[in-house]
Amino acid sequence: MKRIIFATLSVLTLQVSAQAGMFDFESLSVGLNENFVQTDSGVTGTFSGTATNVANMSGLVPATWGTRTLLPGLFTTNHLTVSFSQGLSSVGFEFGDFFADDDVMSLRAFDAGNNLVGSQDVSYPANLGIPGNVGVIGVSTSGGPIDHIELWDTGGQGQNSIYVDNMSFVAAVPEPATIAAIGLGLTALLRRRRK
Numbered sequence: 001m002k003r004i005i006f007a008t009l010s011v012l013t014l015q016v017s018a019q020a021g022m023f024d025f026e027s028l029s030v031g032l033n034e035n036f037v038q039t040d041s042g043v044t045g046t047f048s049g050t051a052t053n054v055a056n057m058s059g060l061v062p063a064t065w066g067t068r069t070l071l072p073g074l075f076t077t078n079h080l081t082v083s084f085s086q087g088l089s090s091v092g093f094e095f096g097d098f099f100a101d102d103d104v105m106s107l108r109a110f111d112a113g114n115n116l117v118g119s120q121d122v123s124y125p126a127n128l129g130i131p132g133n134v135g136v137i138g139v140s141t142s143g144g145p146i147d148h149i150e151l152w153d154t155g156g157q158g159q160n161s162i163y164v165d166n167m168s169f170v171a172a173v174p175e176p177a178t179i180a181a182i183g184l185g186l187t188a189l190l191r192r193r194r195k
Helices: 002-016 176-194
Strands: 020-023 031-033 036-040 043-048 052-055 069-072 080-097 103-110 116-124 135-140 146-155 162-171
Touching (some): 080 103
Antiparallel strands (some): 036 043
């Protein structure tokens, strides 16, 4: 019996590990991309809501960004929406500006019922543009898994001057009570099977 319980707990412990990943957009073609998909670490993100130009900004952005960066078009009137194939506990982007104006980046996270579960607004002054000055925006939640997000920019004179890259995320981990219930259920099944 002790072996059964130990085996059950061992399996559950392996399942609890959080999956972290990043969409770096390197697989996208340079040019206009609408309604595209990115996959990493078993999580798929479906990007929609605004025409997104993918640019090669090598030399203008940090080297860690690679050769593909998103330049969302009409970013102020149409939000960039990303829906996820599984619930996330956190999500974030790196972003920059082209010196044109002061900007406010806004990120909203929603659960599957479209309830707001996290938000952040980041002010980004015009003097922090390229090259190399990078802002970070992100949300973490314990109030429910993130099903989808919306990202947009509110700027003054040079709207749509924001660029984003390296969308990082962590998949949601089941609550301890859920894990315990699964463990007890498995133990009961194994015990019943032995009889």
